Amino acid sequence: MEQALKQLLDKQAITETLWRYCRGMDRMDKEITLSCWHPGGTDDHAPVFKGTAEGFIEWLWPVHAEMTATRHFVSNISIELNGDHAASESYWHVQLRIPRSDGIYDLIGDGRYLDHFEQIDGVWAIRHRTSIGCMTRVSKVDPAPETFDPPLIIPNNPESQTAHWARDKSDFSYSLFAEIMAGKNQ
Numbered sequence: 071m072e073q074a075l076k077q078l079l080d081k082q083a084i085t086e087t088l089w090r091y092c093r094g095m096d097r098m099d100k101e102i103t104l105s106c107w108h109p110g111g112t113d114d115h116a117p118v119f120k121g122t123a124e125g126f127i128e129w130l131w132p133v134h135a136e137m138t139a140t141r142h143f144v145s146n147i148s149i150e151l152n153g154d155h156a157a158s159e160s161y162w163h164v165q166l167r168i169p170r171s172d173g174i175y176d177l178i179g180d181g182r183y184l185d186h187f188e189q190i191d192g193v194w195a196i197r198h199r200t201s202i203g204c205m206t207r208v209s210k211v212d213p214a215p216e217t218f219d220p221p222l223i224i225p226n227n228p229e230s231q232t233a234h235w236a237r238d239k240s241d242f243s244y245s246l247f248a249e250i251m252a253g254k255n256q
Contacts, residue, residue, distance in 0.1 A: 083194040092142035108195040139167040156187040179206040
């Protein structure tokens with residue numbers, strides 16, 4: 071039972087690392103994103119990038135900064151453990167909104183991450199990632215009208231403010247996590 075519990079906890083830690091990568095990418099939070107790799111970890115997103123994880127993030131950040139929105143998702147996570155090493159396969163799906171001089175485009179792609187994880191000092195992180203793309207589609211975004219008559223959805227509370235979303239630390243999620251961690255939830 072103790073071994074089964076340890077394996078379950080290890081697999082959960084690896085899964086949360088995969089989710090944390092998506093959050094870091096979509097919030098443009100380098101610290102969160104880089105925490106998914108051990109120092110010296112590597113990334114193979116060939117042909118667009120192959121090298122260190124630090125180099126990948128340095129290359130990718132200005133590319134993503136030009137986009138107006140990104141959404142990274144992982145699913146179908148399979149993990150095989152062997153002591154302090156693990157292999158994982160997860161399916162990824164990405165939506166990237168890219169402004170260009172002739173309009174706004176959505177790039178939608180999917181594939182798989184094949185990761186070699188390692189546990190060092192109790193922390194599971196990626197030692198090497200290989201990303202394999204399977205399908206990519208690009209479509210020009212049709213501008214949405216400012217209003218619809220009649221409205222597509224009638225708001226229940228039109229006077230209420232929506233929670234702020236952003237691709238940085240001003241996103242509402244940061245204040246929520248900070249409040250809970252500070253014990254302000256009581």
